[in-house]
Amino acid sequence: MLMPFDAESGESDEVLLVAYGRGDARAARALTLRLTPRALGYAARLLRDAAEAEDVAQEAMLRLWRIAPEWRMGEAKVTTWLYRVVTNLCTDRLRRRRGQGLDEVPEPEDDAPGVEARMIAQARVDALDAALAALPERQRQAVILRHIEGLSNPEIAGIMEIGVEAVESLTARGKRALASALAGRRSELGFEDD
Numbered sequence: 001m002l003m004p005f006d007a008e009s010g011e012s013d014e015v016l017l018v019a020y021g022r023g024d025a026r027a028a029r030a031l032t033l034r035l036t037p038r039a040l041g042y043a044a045r046l047l048r049d050a051a052e053a054e055d056v057a058q059e060a061m062l063r064l065w066r067i068a069p070e071w072r073m074g075e076a077k078v079t080t081w082l083y084r085v086v087t088n089l090c091t092d093r094l095r096r097r098r099g100q101g102l103d104e105v106p107e108p109e110d111d112a113p114g115v116e117a118r119m120i121a122q123a124r125v126d127a128l129d130a131a132l133a134a135l136p137e138r139q140r141q142a143v144i145l146r147h148i149e150g151l152s153n154p155e156i157a158g159i160m161e162i163g164v165e166a167v168e169s170l171t172a173r174g175k176r177a178l179a180s181a182l183a184g185r186r187s188e189l190g191f192e193d194d
Contacts, residue, residue, distance in 0.1 A: 013031060046094070080159055084160075141160060141170075
């Protein structure tokens, strides 16, 4: 009897993808449960649109399934490949958006805040998202991949197809710009000066 793969199992992404490429649907399910939330979260931060992020995450996972039979272990990490695909899909969507007229842009959602702590937490998230959105695209990608997604500089370099030094430079400049943008808002965002 075959035991199901668990999304939290010790099996690497590469092992699961190769297993799926050989026809093991259980491996695909485990890999989907493991990788889809990461792809969705990254896309949502880049696009700032939940519906578009879902479309991007779905398309990225479909592309992953299509290449599974040809996947060669040891040539690349599955997560690096997936983040690169999500980055490219988001970049394409952002470029298309630039050509939209004001009437074509969807109205922002109006989320009714709850208790005070939830309001403060949401204000912090909004401030960070707004500050991230103000960064140049490549800085935003590098900062999100490094400090929100938790990837290493070499992984980010592979995703963005640049050198590690360029990643370090992009993240350093991005962090300085974020710190500058948020510096005057500590009190407003519920941070007490020590």
